[in-house]
Amino acid sequence: MSKTAYSxxxxxxxxxxxxxxxxxxxSWDQSANMPAKGNEARSLALAEMGGLxxxxxxxxxxxxxxxxxxxxxLDDVERANLREMQRAWRASNALPQxxxxxxxxxxxxxxxxxxxxxxxxxxxxxxxxxxxxxxLAREEARCLxxxxxxxxxxxxxxQYEPGMRSAEVDRVFGDLRQWLPGLIRDVLxxxxxxxxxxxxxxxxxxxxxxxxxxxMQLMGFDFExxxxxxxxxxxxxxxxxxVRMTTRYREDDFLPSLMGTIHETGHxxxxxxxxxxxxxxPIANARSMGLHESQxxxxxxxxxxxxxxxxxxxxxxxxxxxxxxxxxxxxxxxLLTRVKPGYIRVDADExxxxxxxxxxxxxxxxxxxxxxxxxxxxxxxxAKMQELLGLDTRGxxxxxxxxxxxxxxGLFGYFxxxxxxxxxxxxxxxxxxxxxxxxxARIAAGDLASVFDWLRSRIWNExxxxxxxxLVRRASGEALNPAHFQAHLRARYLG
Amino acid sequence: MSKTAYSxxxxxxxxxxxxxxxxxxxSWDQSANMPAKGNEARSLALAEMGGLxxxxxxxxxxxxxxxxxxxxxLDDVERANLREMQRAWRASNALPQxxxxxxxxxxxxxxxxxxxxxxxxxxxxxxxxxxxxxxLAREEARCLxxxxxxxxxxxxxxQYEPGMRSAEVDRVFGDLRQWLPGLIRDVLxxxxxxxxxxxxxxxxxxxxxxxxxxxMQLMGFDFExxxxxxxxxxxxxxxxxxVRMTTRYREDDFLPSLMGTIHETGHxxxxxxxxxxxxxxPIANARSMGLHESQxxxxxxxxxxxxxxxxxxxxxxxxxxxxxxxxxxxxxxxLLTRVKPGYIRVDADExxxxxxxxxxxxxxxxxxxxxxxxxxxxxxxxAKMQELLGLDTRGxxxxxxxxxxxxxxGLFGYFxxxxxxxxxxxxxxxxxxxxxxxxxARIAAGDLASVFDWLRSRIWNExxxxxxxxLVRRASGEALNPAHFQAHLRARYLG
Numbered sequence: 008m009s010k011t012a013y014s015x016x017x018x019x020x021x022x023x024x025x026x027x028x029x030x031x032x033x034s035w036d037q038s039a040n041m042p043a044k045g046n047e048a049r050s051l052a053l054a055e056m057g058g059l060x061x062x063x064x065x066x067x068x069x070x071x072x073x074x075x076x077x078x079x080x081l082d083d084v085e086r087a088n089l090r091e092m093q094r095a096w097r098a099s100n101a102l103p104q105x106x107x108x109x110x111x112x113x114x115x116x117x118x119x120x121x122x123x124x125x126x127x128x129x130x131x132x133x134x135x136x137x138x139x140x141x142x143l144a145r146e147e148a149r150c151l152x153x154x155x156x157x158x159x160x161x162x163x164x165x166q167y168e169p170g171m172r173s174a175e176v177d178r179v180f181g182d183l184r185q186w187l188p189g190l191i192r193d194v195l196x197x198x199x200x201x202x203x204x205x206x207x208x209x210x211x212x213x214x215x216x217x218x219x220x221x222x223m224q225l226m227g228f229d230f231e232x233x234x235x236x237x238x239x240x241x242x243x244x245x246x247x248x249x250v251r252m253t254t255r256y257r258e259d260d261f262l263p264s265l266m267g268t269i270h271e272t273g274h275x276x277x278x279x280x281x282x283x284x285x286x287x288x289p290i291a292n293a294r295s296m297g298l299h300e301s302q303x304x305x306x307x308x309x310x311x312x313x314x315x316x317x318x319x320x321x322x323x324x325x326x327x328x329x330x331x332x333x334x335x336x337x338x339x340x341x342l343l344t345r346v347k348p349g350y351i352r353v354d355a356d357e358x359x360x361x362x363x364x365x366x367x368x369x370x371x372x373x374x375x376x377x378x379x380x381x382x383x384x385x386x387x388x389x390a391k392m393q394e395l396l397g398l399d400t401r402g403x404x405x406x407x408x409x410x411x412x413x414x415x416x417g418l419f420g421y422f423x424x425x426x427x428x429x430x431x432x433x434x435x436x437x438x439x440x441x442x443x444x445x446x447x448a449r450i451a452a453g454d455l456a457s458v459f460d461w462l463r464s465r466i467w468n469e470x471x472x473x474x475x476x477x478l479v480r481r482a483s484g485e486a487l488n489p490a491h492f493q494a495h496l497r498a499r500y501l502g
Numbered sequence: 503m504s505k506t507a508y509s510x511x512x513x514x515x516x517x518x519x520x521x522x523x524x525x526x527x528x529s530w531d532q533s534a535n536m537p538a539k540g541n542e543a544r545s546l547a548l549a550e551m552g553g554l555x556x557x558x559x560x561x562x563x564x565x566x567x568x569x570x571x572x573x574x575x576l577d578d579v580e581r582a583n584l585r586e587m588q589r590a591w592r593a594s595n596a597l598p599q600x601x602x603x604x605x606x607x608x609x610x611x612x613x614x615x616x617x618x619x620x621x622x623x624x625x626x627x628x629x630x631x632x633x634x635x636x637x638l639a640r641e642e643a644r645c646l647x648x649x650x651x652x653x654x655x656x657x658x659x660x661q662y663e664p665g666m667r668s669a670e671v672d673r674v675f676g677d678l679r680q681w682l683p684g685l686i687r688d689v690l691x692x693x694x695x696x697x698x699x700x701x702x703x704x705x706x707x708x709x710x711x712x713x714x715x716x717x718m719q720l721m722g723f724d725f726e727x728x729x730x731x732x733x734x735x736x737x738x739x740x741x742x743x744x745v746r747m748t749t750r751y752r753e754d755d756f757l758p759s760l761m762g763t764i765h766e767t768g769h770x771x772x773x774x775x776x777x778x779x780x781x782x783x784p785i786a787n788a789r790s791m792g793l794h795e796s797q798x799x800x801x802x803x804x805x806x807x808x809x810x811x812x813x814x815x816x817x818x819x820x821x822x823x824x825x826x827x828x829x830x831x832x833x834x835x836x837l838l839t840r841v842k843p844g845y846i847r848v849d850a851d852e853x854x855x856x857x858x859x860x861x862x863x864x865x866x867x868x869x870x871x872x873x874x875x876x877x878x879x880x881x882x883x884x885a886k887m888q889e890l891l892g893l894d895t896r897g898x899x900x901x902x903x904x905x906x907x908x909x910x911x912g913l914f915g916y917f918x919x920x921x922x923x924x925x926x927x928x929x930x931x932x933x934x935x936x937x938x939x940x941x942x943a944r945i946a947a948g949d950l951a952s953v954f955d956w957l958r959s960r961i962w963n964e965x966x967x968x969x970x971x972x973l974v975r976r977a978s979g980e981a982l983n984p985a986h987f988q989a990h991l992r993a994r995y996l997g
Binding site: 028030045231 | 523528538539550725726729781
């Protein structure tokens with residue numbers, strides 16, 4: 008039996024994949040390289056390409072091909088690929104092309120202005136652009152809701168974490184809210200009795216850059232298939248064949264950049280290890296944003312704050328920054344596991360991090376659902392920071408609602424993925440330990456291959472072969488179970 | 503009377519302009535940033551986009567719109583824009599899409615491999631790829647010849663220098679061949695009596711980079727609308743709104759990179775000063791490659807080796823490289839006007855440069871016309887280098903036919919533009935001196951505005967408003983007259 012329709016679909020997806028390659032590289036360049044006056048033309052170019060890709064994804068013949076392919080004699084992998092093509096088609100067809108283009112333009116403008124508004128703490132300037140971004144995100148949520156039958160916020164979140172619903176997030180985050188404040192208190196109390204030497208600055212940017220490269224090498228990043236550059240907000244972009252990671256440097260502290268780099272390396276290796284023979288087809292794609300985050304957190308937290316990791320990091324730190332008492336292994340480990348409520352999500356330790364996510368979830372959901380407006384954000388932010396982390400953030404917009412690129416870039420429904428990812432990561436490491444009882448000794452000895460091999464075979468190489476619950480079950484032997492995350496935090500921080 | 507067809511054409515050209523923006527940035531990135539394993543995917547992506555742009559440029563409805571627009575009530579500027587649209591349409595329709603895609607792929611592969619083959623002096627590896635590039639260029643020449651009625655090589659050259667024919671090039675280069683060898687001899691004889699101190703290396707890359715930035719600033723480059731990076735072969739890419747220049751550094755000599763940077767800055771400012779209100783339409787484009795080269799040579803040679811320029815450069819050189827006897831103004835001027843037959847075209851002085859171009863012209867023309875094959879290139883190269891510059895190049899492919907990116911990238915018919923550009927530049931400066939008799943004193947005093955203002959109003963802002971001969975006549979008061987080039991060289995090097 009022929010597979011004519013399926014083959015035609017594959018050819019179209021490969022074409023879209025190639026064109027979106029240019030969009031990805033130009034987007035990365037916009038954040039990492041582009042001078043100010045280039046932005047208008049770049050935004051128009053990206054919007055034009057966004058519109059073109061949307062047009063290709065919604066061509067009328069696709070529906071017929073998808074229906075015909077469903078009747079063809081496909082093997083399991085082809086069928087999974089077809090399932091992802093159908094999913095992509097549904098998502099694309101929910102949005103009119105004019106909305107896709109307007110979104111791209113508004114997001115790009117808002118994000119670009121944010122780059123100078125954030126250092127200026129210019130909330131009122133930012134909110135002018137953000138209002139339009141939110142208006143279009145609500146419109147997007149309505150469109151997606153209409154075709155999926157989901158609530159507007161759930162419809163947005165489903166794009167990043169397919170199958171996840173706010174009812175489930177409420178349940179999991181509700182559970183977290185119960186034990187997290189107490190856990191934070193206990194950890195702070197325990198750590199208040201420990202002596203920690205702070206590294207003495209300054210740390211030259213060039214030295215930090217070289218250190219970051221060595222850390223990426225330790226974590227297995229392939230520099231023949233990717234780069235590390237700088238941008239205002241660190242991210243992992245580019246394409247699977249050429250991963251473009253970014254970081255930013257502070258001369259007064261090297262740890263945020265170092266651990267941020269290790270975090271992005273987790274994203275980068277996931278992309279670098281997607282199956283080459285599937286590349287260009289939807290089945291090759293990373294499974295979801297929560298799964299993606301589980302990989303960056305496996306690198307940054309499961310490994311990065313592992314008691315054995317400081318011993319691996321110390322020689323690299325000393326090589327590039329010189330030695331000082333703070334770089335003694337035990338102290339380095341204490342630095343890497345320091346828990347301290349702070350303003351900045353991306354700099355947060357893994358214990359307080361979920362509080363940042365809960366806060367954003369509790370603001371963006373009513374914002375999308377129209378219960379609050381952009382002007383209401385600062386007051387809510389201040390109240391929740393006080394409630395969850397005991398911090399006063401009034402008037403500090405730069406380190407408050409302007410700290411993240413997400414909302415300005417039109418990404419709503421994304422934030423929960425960070426904490427779902429932390430839970431997946433804890434569950435995966437629990438599974439690894441059952442299979443490899445001496446895993447912790449191996450990590451401490453610098454044998455990270457056991458971890459990387461497990462992740463490669465269970466997660467990276469699987470791409471979008473399985474839907475998320477099935478992937479998690481096959482990888483770890485059970486469905487998502489947040490108990491592993493709680494056990495992980497208790498063992499590491501109170502053990 | 504309505505302008506419906508004309509407006510529809512403009513909208514289509516703006517769309518192509520935006521999409522080609524992404525192609526330009528991704529191409530620049532391929533040379534300046536991309537790691538090795540990214541090349542296959544990038545080449546496929548660029549080929550896909552090249553094919554798409556070709557498809558848009560050859561859509562069937564365009565012919566009808568072009569014919570209808572010709573009947574509409576257009577003003578002079580609109581009519582000039584329409585003329586350029588018609589020219590673009592003729593050029594695009596001469597080539598089948600399969601050829602455009604095959605060319606993009608073959609050129610991209612050849613250029614990428616060249617980056618490692620050149621340092622390895624691997625001619626036989628290079629020739630494997632070059633053979634396919636030449637085969638496709640011949641095919642391209644045949645297609646263009648069929649629609650224009652021009653000879654195959656002329657049809658290729660017409661893409662870069664519209665209206666220029668090899669008969670005319672033969673005439674001009676024949677003239678050059680008469681007086682150039684004697685002039686080179688006389689200059690070498692004169693300079694042999696001068697004492698020149700060589701700058702003492704090493705020159706750290708970071709210091710050279712900072713020096714290059716300051717030189718670009720001196721030459722009026724707008725860093726809010728462009729960047730300077732590194733690549734194996736320096737070029738000026740990107741888009742008019744965001745010009746991407748590249749250079750390369752040698753620690754043993756800073757002048758090649760510095761003067762190369764000043765050269766590319768001429769290209770860059772031409773692009774940066776194209777009329778903003780026309781951008782996106784063909785009339786906004788830089789007029790021709792010869793005109794483009796006239797701008798880079800106005801910067802590098804007319805200004806860069808001007809007797810007053812060393813005084814402007816000295817403070818920048820001293821600031822970044824420290825002082826040394828060789829940086830004394832008189833000596834710096836001698837360094838900047840040193841004439842020495844050498845292997846490398848891009849490092850050549852303005853007196854010997856035309857010899858490099860004549861050599862390439864005399865090889866690429868028979869190569870395209872099928873009188874010689876790629877295997878014949880080295881012997882011809884060696885013979886002509888001996889004849890024109892008295893140099894033995896046998897066995898040295900890296901500094902011989904592998905030194906340029908052009909042939910590997912499928913650019914045949916381009917080389918003559920360099921020397922046409924040198925002639926245009928000499929003619930423009932002769933015109934400036936007639937209008938501003940104290941021009942040389944102004945340059946020596948650091949008042950470069952007189953030069954830049956002239957170039958901006960006569961060349962940069964005119965875009966493709968006029969065809970080349972008309973632009974040259976309006977700018978300089980006469981048709982292309984190579985006597986200005988000879989007079990310039992005699993005055994500067996034998997005066």
